[in-house]
Amino acid sequence: MLLRKAPLPRILLDNVSCMRNAQQILRHVNVSVHDGGALVLTGSNGSGKSTFLRMLAGFSKPSAGQILWNGHDVTESGVFHQYKLQLNWLSLKDAIKEKFTVLDNVQWFELLEGKQGNSLPAIELMGLGRLAKDKARMLSMGQRKRLQLARLLAIDRPIWLLDEPSVALDDDGVRLLEYIIAEHRKKGGIVFVATHLPINIEDAMYLRLPPRFPRRMTLVDMLDRAEIS
Numbered sequence: 267m268l269l270r271k272a273p274l275p276r277i278l279l280d281n282v283s284c285m286r287n288a289q290q291i292l293r294h295v296n297v298s299v300h301d302g303g304a305l306v307l308t309g310s311n312g313s314g315k316s317t318f319l320r321m322l323a324g325f326s327k328p329s330a331g332q333i334l335w336n337g338h339d340v341t342e343s344g345v346f347h348q349y350k351l352q353l354n355w356l357s358l359k360d361a362i363k364e365k366f367t368v369l370d371n372v373q374w375f376e377l378l379e380g381k382q383g384n385s386l387p388a389i390e391l392m393g394l395g396r397l398a399k400d401k402a403r404m405l406s407m408g409q410r411k412r413l414q415l416a417r418l419l420a421i422d423r424p425i426w427l428l429d430e431p432s433v434a435l436d437d438d439g440v441r442l443l444e445y446i447i448a449e450h451r452k453k454g455g456i457v458f459v460a461t462h463l464p465i466n467i468e469d470a471m472y473l474r475l476p477p478r479f480p481r482r483m484t485l486v487d488m489l490d491r492a493e494i495s
């Protein structure tokens with residue numbers, strides 16, 4: 267009988283912990299993600315969702331455990347050089363140049379990537395076609411988020427790290443986000459999403475990070491109690 271080896275996960279977090287500012291933020295996280303996989307991170311404010319993504323992006327190193335990409339520790343310099351070229355990062359800091367046009371704001375990133383021809387179709391797909399020649403300073407918050415998503419499409423790297431990608435998007439925008447995530451995964455792309463808002467991602471794994479501190483009584487709780495008694 268021919269026994270096939272199970273394929274290595276593309277990304278494996280093996281008992282990973284992470285400190286920030288001498289504080290333990292993430293403890294003993296184990297996750298494996300194959301091509302086409304998606305992991306949704308949830309949890310209260312300060313629970314470590316962004317820290318998780320930052321660590322995957324290489325901005326913070328695990329304080330214990332390993333992050334393996336194709337079986338190799340991403341903190342090894344030779345590996346990290348290759349690994350970081352797989353990553354596409356979307357965060358609340360949008361790195362949009364106000365004086366550039368919408369098109370330039372996307373095309374710059376595409377050119378840096380050594381690619382061309384993706385920017386305008388991506389802008390159009392994200393519903394910003396009519397604004398392509400306008401300065402980015404004219405954009406609303408939701409339109410800025412759409413511009414960031416157009417960049418993601420134009421750069422077209424396999425591993426997406428998305429920190430609150432649906433914030434400021436309207437319903438249509440959220441549907442578009444869900445669509446591009448699904449299409450990316452069909453091509454074998456991997457998506458990590460940190461979010462407080464519901465995003466429909468088929469067959470996604472969910473990781474709810476525990477709160478770092480016990481919940482304190484808030485003013486709202488106190489008012490509720492006062493109403494009951």
Ligand SMILES: Nc1ncnc2c1ncn2[C@@H]1O[C@H](COP(=O)(O)OP(=O)(O)OP(=O)(O)O)[C@@H](O)[C@H]1O
Nearest residue numbers: 286287291309310311312313314315316317318478
């Ligand atoms: N620049 C920083 N330096 C040191 N510690 C930080 C820094 N930024 C955040 N932290 C700490 O890391 C913890 C986790 O923060 P993180 O931003 O990862 O949480 P989060 O789950 O993404 O929160 P939110 O839902 O509010 O976006 C916070 O409790 C905070 O104390």
